[in-house]
Amino acid sequence: MGKSTGSTKAEFSTIEDALMLELSEPSLDSGVSVVGVSYYEDINAIVIGLERRTYSDNEHLRNSMIQSIFEIMPIVLDHSEELGDKNIVFTGSSMSLTARGTRRMMKIFHTEVNFDLATQIDWDNFTDNEDREQLLLNEFEYVWWHTKVKSS
Structure with a gap:
């Protein structure tokens, strides 16, 4: 099914299609890209795949994943009719250097x-990296980081 830029939500066949288009249009300041959006009925969740293709230090990598959530949430929250009572899952991947010196994409965040x-969180109140990370720890179901990028 073809989609045109500027289309309304109602013209899409699925919420996944609509969100993928909306989330891939803006360039995220965090340097993270949205690489997929899927709905899983068995867990009643929309899963948003995030990816950072450039290598960076662990703190910057954590901060960029968290910042991307703050950039994405206003768009996601616009879909209350389709997403009300569902879970919003974020999975993040990034380039990693293996022990052999090769680079590969690996899951680092969930x-x-x-x-x-x-919808009850005032997203604008959390402006620095520490506040944002604390919000995730306090309000999100859980936060998992790969041991390579886990904060100390």
Whole structure:
């Protein structure tokens, strides 16, 4: 099914298609790209795949993944009719250097929040990296980081 720029949500066949288009249009300041959006009925969740293709230090990598969530959430929250009562799951991948010196993409991050809870958060109140990371730890279902990028 063809999609045109500037289309409304109602013209898309699925919420995944609509979100993927909306989330891939803006360039995220965090340097992270949205690489996929999928709905999983068995867990009642929309999963948003994030990817950072450039290598960076662990703190910057964590901060960029968290910042991307803050950039994405206003767009996601615009879909209350389709996403109300569902979970919003974020998975993040990044380039990693293996022990053999080769680079490969690996999962480094996973977290989720219930849509209804996310609508109650004042996202604009969290402006620095520490506040944002603390919000994830306090309000999201859980936050998992790969041991290579886990904060100390």
